[in-house]
Amino acid sequence: MSDGTKADDIALALEEAIVSGEIPPGSVLRQEHLSEQFAVSRTPVREALRRLAALGLVTFEPNRGVRVRSLSREELREAFLVRAELESLATEIAATRMTDEDLAALENAEVRFSDLTRRLVEASHAGRQDLELAREWLHANHSFHDVIYAAAQSPLVERMAKAARRTFLVKPFWATGADLDELFEKNDHQHRAIREAIAARSPEGARVLAREHVLSSGRLLEAILDKVAAQAPERAPAGGVGYRL
Amino acid sequence: MSDGTKADDIALALEEAIVSGEIPPGSVLRQEHLSEQFAVSRTPVREALRRLAALGLVTFEPNRGVRVRSLSREELREAFLVRAELESLATEIAATRMTDEDLAALENAEVRFSDLTRRLVEASHAGRQDLELAREWLHANHSFHDVIYAAAQSPLVERMAKAARRTFLVKPFWATGADLDELFEKNDHQHRAIREAIAARSPEGARVLAREHVLSSGRLLEAILDKVAAQAPERAPAGGVGYRL
DNA sequence: CCTCCAGTTATTGTGTCCAATACAGAACGC
DNA sequence: GCGTTCTGTATTGGACACAATAACTGGAGG
Numbered sequence: 055m056s057d058g059t060k061a062d063d064i065a066l067a068l069e070e071a072i073v074s075g076e077i078p079p080g081s082v083l084r085q086e087h088l089s090e091q092f093a094v095s096r097t098p099v100r101e102a103l104r105r106l107a108a109l110g111l112v113t114f115e116p117n118r119g120v121r122v123r124s125l126s127r128e129e130l131r132e133a134f135l136v137r138a139e140l141e142s143l144a145t146e147i148a149a150t151r152m153t154d155e156d157l158a159a160l161e162n163a164e165v166r167f168s169d170l171t172r173r174l175v176e177a178s179h180a181g182r183q184d185l186e187l188a189r190e191w192l193h194a195n196h197s198f199h200d201v202i203y204a205a206a207q208s209p210l211v212e213r214m215a216k217a218a219r220r221t222f223l224v225k226p227f228w229a230t231g232a233d234l235d236e237l238f239e240k241n242d243h244q245h246r247a248i249r250e251a252i253a254a255r256s257p258e259g260a261r262v263l264a265r266e267h268v269l270s271s272g273r274l275l276e277a278i279l280d281k282v283a284a285q286a287p288e289r290a291p292a293g294g295v296g297y298r299l
Numbered sequence: 300m301s302d303g304t305k306a307d308d309i310a311l312a313l314e315e316a317i318v319s320g321e322i323p324p325g326s327v328l329r330q331e332h333l334s335e336q337f338a339v340s341r342t343p344v345r346e347a348l349r350r351l352a353a354l355g356l357v358t359f360e361p362n363r364g365v366r367v368r369s370l371s372r373e374e375l376r377e378a379f380l381v382r383a384e385l386e387s388l389a390t391e392i393a394a395t396r397m398t399d400e401d402l403a404a405l406e407n408a409e410v411r412f413s414d415l416t417r418r419l420v421e422a423s424h425a426g427r428q429d430l431e432l433a434r435e436w437l438h439a440n441h442s443f444h445d446v447i448y449a450a451a452q453s454p455l456v457e458r459m460a461k462a463a464r465r466t467f468l469v470k471p472f473w474a475t476g477a478d479l480d481e482l483f484e485k486n487d488h489q490h491r492a493i494r495e496a497i498a499a500r501s502p503e504g505a506r507v508l509a510r511e512h513v514l515s516s517g518r519l520l521e522a523i524l525d526k527v528a529a530q531a532p533e534r535a536p537a538g539g540v541g542y543r544l
Numbered sequence: 545c546c547t548c549c550a551g552t553t554a555t556t557g558t559g560t561c562c563a564a565t566a567c568a569g570a571a572c573g574c
Numbered sequence: 575g576c577g578t579t580c581t582g583t584a585t586t587g588g589a590c591a592c593a594a595t596a597a598c599t600g601g602a603g604g
Contacts, residue, residue, distance in 0.1 A: 058361030059557070061349065085586070095559045097342070100587085104306065104346045108353030110458070116303035117565045117586055132455040139384035210377040213355070214459060304587070330556070340589045345557090362556055362595045 060094050065102035067092070072111050072122055073220050074189065079124030083112065109217065127279075133218050134272030138265050140215035141199065145248065145264035148206040149257040156205040157253055163198040164245045170194045171242045178230045198245055202252075202264075231281060237274040244270060305339050310347035312337070317356050317367055318465050319434060324369030328357065354462065372524075378463050379517030383510050385460035386444065390493065390509035393451040394502040401450040402498055408443040409490045415439045416487045423475045443490055447497075447509075476526060482519040489515060 068088075071077045083103065089096045103120050106112045112120045125133070152160075170191045177184050196219070203212040244267040251260035313333075316322045328348065334341045348365050351357045357365045370378070397405075415436045422429050441464070448457040489512040496505040 059359065061557085062359075086584095096586090097558055097560090101346055101349045104349040105353040108350040114304065114307075118567090119586070129455055132453050135388060135453075136385065136456055136459055139388050140381065143380060143384050208377050208380075210374055210463075211381055214381055214463065218455075218459065306587085331554095341556090342588055342590090346587095363597090364556070 059098070060092075061098040061101035061105070064088070064092050064094070064098055065105045068102060068106060069109070069111065069220075072106070077122055079122050081122045082119045083122065084119065109220070111220070127276075130275070131272065134268060134275075136218040137215060138268035138272075140211060140218060141202075141268045142261045142265040144199075144206045144208060144211050144215055145202055145252070146257045146261040147208055147211070148202045149252045149255060149260040151207060152205040152252055156201060157249070160198065160201045160249050160252070163194065163201055164249055167191075167194040167198050167245060168242050171238055175235055175238055178234075202248075234274075234277060234281065237270070237277055241267070241271055241274055304343070305337075306343040306346035306350070309333070309337050309339070309343055310350040313347060313351060314354070314356065314465075317351070322367055324367050326367045327364045328367065329364065354465070356465070372521075375520070376517065379513060379520075381463040382460060383513040383517075385456060385463060386447075386513045387506045387510040389444075389451045389453060389456050389460055390447055390497070391502045391506040392453055392456070393447045394497045394500060394505040396452060397450040397497055401446060402494070405443065405446045405494050405497070408439065408446055409494055412436075412439040412443050412490060413487050416483055420480060420483055423479075447493075479519075479522055479526065482515070482522055486512070486516055486519055 068077070068083075077083075085096045085099050085103070088099045092099065103112060103114070107114050107120065110123065112122050114120050148156075170187070174187055174191045177187055199219075203215065206212065244263065248260055248263045248267060251263050313322070313328075322328075330341045330344050330348070333344045337344065348357060348359070352359050352365065355368065357367050359365050393401075415432070419432055419436045422432055444464075448460065451457065489508065493505055493508045493512060496508050
């Protein structure tokens with residue numbers, strides 16, 4: 055428990071758990087269960103849930119409980135559109151303010167992500183479903199963009215961009231295929247292109263590259279989902295698909 | 300009280316009151332006061348406040364109460380940058396989906412806003428500080444863009460754009476000056492340009508016009524604030540300026 | 545006159561209790 | 575046999591009570 059109020063701590067913990075996929079979309083969260091899990095009363099739990107509801111991560115169904123939201127295909131696409139806009143903005147700003155240290159950090163994040171991408175693709179081809187690896191991969195991706203946010207020094211932009219990004223989660227990275235490999239690789243290379251544009255102090259260039267990168271990520275995700283849907287018919291949880299990126 | 304849970308009703312009411320400026324930025328909200336005002340216990344009040352906190356409208360200062368946030372100049376600028384991005388996106392999408400009825404509604408909103416702008420400028424020149432008029436003006440402006448959001452049929456985009464827009468409030472529209480008149484007029488004309496681009500089914504055109512429009516609104520606001528600051532030295536509430544337009 | 549300190553008070557944070565609502569399943573009528 | 579209503583139970587929504595923390599008063603000492 056880091057800061058003052060328990061409601062905030064719980065909200066943070068739940069947010070993490072939901073975004074990381076530990077709590078799958080569609081789940082219903084029982085207040086009493088959470089309260090004993092966190093060893094507090096129901097009151098702070100409910101306040102935390104209210105916060106998550108305001109963030110759009112869960113929905114209150116009055117007198118029925120709260121349910122972790124699952125995104126429809128359309129919402130997913132929208133989220134990437136929003137992220138594309140906000141990322142371009144952040145990247146453009148960052149390109150004008152980035153220090154050499156920031157650039158070094160960016161390069162670090164880039165190679166780390168590159169490495170994880172390779173390993174993830176290999177694992178997929180080998181049929182291994184390494185959830186931890188997928189989480190790391192996603193985390194490394196976020197880290198790259200986080201460096202950019204930090205350099206942009208624009209708290210509001212950062213907050214909203216991350217809100218759009220938070221709409222996603224890890225589930226199914228286990229589809230394989232030549233086209234997917236290509237998309238993964240493209241996605242990876244784009245990081246380098248963005249970094250170089252920033253290093254060259256080209257805000258406009260970095261902007262369009264960032265935009266294209268995010269949109270491209272969206273296409274990658276959709277391709278993965280298509281593959282997975284084709285491979286595994288899988289019981290479809292009614293109302294909103296079960297993935298959450 | 301419209302819907303099921305009281306916390307939501309209260310949150311809505313408070314949100315409206317804050318955004319409309321009825322509750323000025325910097326105020327501290329006493330839970331007990333609110334609870335008797337809404338004739339409920341403190342519990343739903345607190346939940347409502349948690350929601351507002353998640354939306355960024357208020358901040359919890361542990362054991363000290365909640366305070367209505369006031370925006371710094373920098374945050375204000377950021378909010379307009381974000382809005383510019385999201386509005387362009389929404390407008391671009393809307394341009395591809397807008398029906399003739401939507402276009403008619405858009406034109407309605409346009410002339411209404413035009414009318415109110417004229418009246419507002421006149422009132423300013425006459426030295427009248429008609430708060431109600433200012434509210435109407437702002438509301439009409441929002442209505443115009445709301446038509447676009449509705450046509451875009453992109454709930455997430457709409458939600459986030461409105462979140463950025465909600466960061467604003469009415470306070471000081473009473474500064475006058477030739478340059479301000481010009482900016483007001485420009486702002487007004489831009490609505491027409493946007494509508495015409497949409498009517499011409501030019502998503503790209505509408506996009507850049509929308510972007511420029513929002514940025515231009517931001518400049519208008521900053522100009523107003525400058526004028527007001529110059530005219531009235533005014534006691535500066537410490538930490539974050541008192542405006543929240 | 546100012547500063548520091550302690551006791552008091554006001555206000556928030558949390559736990560507990562009760563009422564209201566929704567779902568499950570049995571009893572009942574057709 | 576099937577649908578309907580009733581009742582029981584689980585779970586939420588809200589009220590209230592208590593504990594914890596921070597502001598506020600007043601006074602003592604320098």
